[in-house]
Amino acid sequence: MGLTFVSEQVAVRTPATSANLGPGFDSLGLALTLYDDLSARVTGDRFTVAVSGQGAGELPTDETHLVVRAMLATFDELGGRPAGVAVECVNRIPQARGLGSSSAAIVGGVQLARALATTKITDADALRIAARLEGHPDNVAPCLLGGFTIAWTEASGARAVRLATAEGVHPTIFVPEERGLTSTARAALPASVPHADAAFNTGRAALLVHALQHDPELLLTATEDRLHQGYRAEAMPGTASLVASLRSVGVPAVVSGAGPTVLAFGSPPADFHPGTEWRAEKLGVDVTGALVKGSMVEHAERGPVAAGRQS
CATH class of the missing domain: 3.30.70.890 (GHMP kinase, C-terminal domain)
Incomplete structure (x- = not known):
């Protein structure tokens, strides 16, 4: 039996992120309380994207959109694609400003695909897919996991740990x-x-x-x-x-x-x-990361991604 998909709409909120944080080049990142809201549902024919807010009228509205590209990469990892998906993006993260707008799109696409597919993957797999698409894990890690993250790449792909921040970090x-x-x-x-x-x-x-x-x-x-x-x-x-x-x-x-x-x-x-x-x-420090609403994604699976994670 091939890959199957849920019929209901799913939604995800993806946080803005700041990477490097000064000396932590390509390794340290922080999730921020500024968000894009994305939703998707399986349709019968093609992939479409409706964009409002930041990037409206500039970003593509077909399968070349970064959210859809990330969804397709995740579907391929799972072993099948739906005939089509209708995606809606309400963007608040400024584009091309160093606040992780591309990572938010990539992580959002990965999370939407995970939620739509009845076969599940772990957050470790999601991080690996997202980092491969972005090219480096310093933004996708905090976007996916929330909080303050240390990310690195091994032969098998990207990994990260999530750490708590002190109350005085504003x-x-x-x-x-x-x-x-x-x-x-x-x-x-x-x-x-x-x-x-x-x-x-x-x-x-x-x-x-x-x-x-x-x-x-x-x-x-x-x-x-x-x-x-x-x-x-x-x-x-x-x-x-x-x-x-x-x-x-x-x-x-x-x-x-x-x-x-x-x-x-x-x-x-x-x-x-x-x-x-x-x-x-x-802003504040986002502590939840890109959590999906209306899905079966198990966020308790974050242990393998963030061994030694603190909350």
């Missing part, structure tokens, strides 16, 4: 109108870095794990970076300037993902003015 994002491209940001990075810089970041990344879990007072020091932000500064001068300005008044601030959004832990002084080109928004 993210604020500064989002510009301008967009950025991950490919452009990565192209600015050198093929090698000085050993001293690598050692510096190793210490800061280790400290950041402790600071986010237990001692937010250490975040200003723990978010220092020498591996990627300096090399990208010329392409994003406004972002680099805002990070420097926030840090100069004692606010731990970093480039969010590949930018140009800036992530700060805490709020700047009342007399601090980032400029009219920046929209500031206080």
